[in-house]
Amino acid sequence: MIEIENVHKSFGDLEVVKGVSLTVDKGEVVSIIGGSGSGKSTLLMCINGLEPIQKGSIRVDGIEVHDRATDLNRLRQKIGIVFQQWNAFPHLTVLENVMLAPRKVLGKSKQDAEALAVKQLEHVGLGDKLKAFPGKLSGGQQQRMAIARALAMSPDYMLFDEATSALDPQLVGEVLDTMRMLAEDGMTMVLVTHEIRFARDVSDRVAFFCNGRVHEIGPPDQVIGNPVQPETAAFLKSVK
Amino acid sequence: MFDYSFQWRPALRALPDMLAGAWVTFETAALSMIFGVLIALVLTVMRQAPNRLLRGVGNGWVSIARNTPSLFQIYILYFGLGSLGLHVSSWLALLAGITFNNAGYLAENFRGGLKAVPGTQMRAARSLGMSAFQAYRMIIVPQLLRIVFYPLTNQMVWAVLMTSLGVVVGLNNDLTGVTQEYNVKTFRTFEYFALAALLYYLIAKLIVGLARLLSWRLFRY
Numbered sequence: 519m520i521e522i523e524n525v526h527k528s529f530g531d532l533e534v535v536k537g538v539s540l541t542v543d544k545g546e547v548v549s550i551i552g553g554s555g556s557g558k559s560t561l562l563m564c565i566n567g568l569e570p571i572q573k574g575s576i577r578v579d580g581i582e583v584h585d586r587a588t589d590l591n592r593l594r595q596k597i598g599i600v601f602q603q604w605n606a607f608p609h610l611t612v613l614e615n616v617m618l619a620p621r622k623v624l625g626k627s628k629q630d631a632e633a634l635a636v637k638q639l640e641h642v643g644l645g646d647k648l649k650a651f652p653g654k655l656s657g658g659q660q661q662r663m664a665i666a667r668a669l670a671m672s673p674d675y676m677l678f679d680e681a682t683s684a685l686d687p688q689l690v691g692e693v694l695d696t697m698r699m700l701a702e703d704g705m706t707m708v709l710v711t712h713e714i715r716f717a718r719d720v721s722d723r724v725a726f727f728c729n730g731r732v733h734e735i736g737p738p739d740q741v742i743g744n745p746v747q748p749e750t751a752a753f754l755k756s757v758k
Numbered sequence: 759m760f761d762y763s764f765q766w767r768p769a770l771r772a773l774p775d776m777l778a779g780a781w782v783t784f785e786t787a788a789l790s791m792i793f794g795v796l797i798a799l800v801l802t803v804m805r806q807a808p809n810r811l812l813r814g815v816g817n818g819w820v821s822i823a824r825n826t827p828s829l830f831q832i833y834i835l836y837f838g839l840g841s842l843g844l845h846v847s848s849w850l851a852l853l854a855g856i857t858f859n860n861a862g863y864l865a866e867n868f869r870g871g872l873k874a875v876p877g878t879q880m881r882a883a884r885s886l887g888m889s890a891f892q893a894y895r896m897i898i899v900p901q902l903l904r905i906v907f908y909p910l911t912n913q914m915v916w917a918v919l920m921t922s923l924g925v926v927v928g929l930n931n932d933l934t935g936v937t938q939e940y941n942v943k944t945f946r947t948f949e950y951f952a953l954a955a956l957l958y959y960l961i962a963k964l965i966v967g968l969a970r971l972l973s974w975r976l977f978r979y
Contacts, residue, residue: 619888
C-alpha cells in the first residue's frame, strides 16, 4: 500500500506539490491526470525517493520513504518506474539493459538473470531484439524494454510517468497494450498520463491534479465521465 | 656551409640501450595514464559532491595541476619532498608529477563528458535500486569514457612526451636519460635525438593503439 499524506514539494521558491494526500491499495490502478505543471510527475518521483519532499510523509508498505534511516536502494527494488524519456542505457544491449539490475542489485547469477530477462522481454514482445542496442530500436520498443527492465526486478508497484508522451502517435498503442496487460495481471500501478481514454479503461480510480493539489478523485466513470468540479470538466474538454 | 657529417653507426650501436630506455618510458607513461584516469574519475565525482571540502580538494587539484608548469610539479615533488625528509626516487617523482598533471587535465575533460551524459541516466539507474557508486561505475562512466575518448588519447600522447622531463630530476634510465648520456659522451646530438624522437613517436602510437584495442567495448554501440 502506498500512503501519501499531506505532501509538499518545492523547487527553490516554487511550490509544485501543495499538500497532496492519496492512498493506493494493493492491486489498485490509480491514474493521475491534469495539466502540465500541476505537480503530477513530481509526486511520482517523490514516491520512490528520487526527489526529496519538504513536508508530509509517504509510506510504502509502512516504510517511510523520506526517513533518513530508510534504505532507499532496497525500497526501490520493489517500486518499478518507467519514465517519459524511456532512459534506456545506450551502451548496453537490450538483454544487458534488463539483466543488469537483477544481477548487480539482486545478486542473481548470470544464467538466472538472463533467463529472467529473456522471459520479460518476450512478454513485452521484444524476444527478437535481445542483442540489439537501444539506439537501433523505435521509441515504442525502447519504452517496452524499459517496462521489461523494471519488471525484471519483480516489483510490487509500478509507476508510469507519462510513458507514452514522447512517442510518435502510431507507437503509443503498443506501449499502452503492454501497460494494460500489466494492469490485468493485478499489478499495483500509479499512472501519470494524458491518455484519458486509456485511464478510463484501466483505472480503478482517477485523480485530477490542479495547482499541486488533488482537485477531484473517484472512479473513472465519475471523474472522467461526469466530473463534479468545473476545472476537471474544463481540463477534459481541453484534451479531447 | 654545411660541414656536419652524419654518423649513424654509433647511434645504431646505442639502439639496444635506447630500447631499454624506451621500455621505461612506455611503462612510466602507461602507469601515469592508468592512475591518472582513475584519480580523474574520483576528482570528477568529488567536484560534483554536495560536500564543500570534497569539492574544494577536487577543484584545488585541477586548478594547480593545470595552471603550473609540469616541470615544476616534478621538481617540487622531488626536491620539495626531499627537503621535508621524504626521499623519493627520480622515477617516482616523475611518475607522481605526470600523474598529478594528467589527473588534473583529465578531470577537466571528464567534467565536460559528464555534462554530456543525460542526468536521467542516473535517475533510471537509481530507480532500479543501484547505489550511487554502482550507477557511476556501470552506467555513467562507460558512457563518459566514450565521449571523452579522443581527448583522452591526446592526453596519453602528452603523457608519453612529458616523461622526457625526468631528466631534470636525474632520471637516467628512461629514453631521454639514456639518449642524453650517449650525447654527452659522443656529441652526436642530432643522430641520437633523431633516433630518440622516432622512438617517442612509436611509443606514443603504440600507447594510443593499445587504448583503442582496450576500448572496443566503449564503441560497441
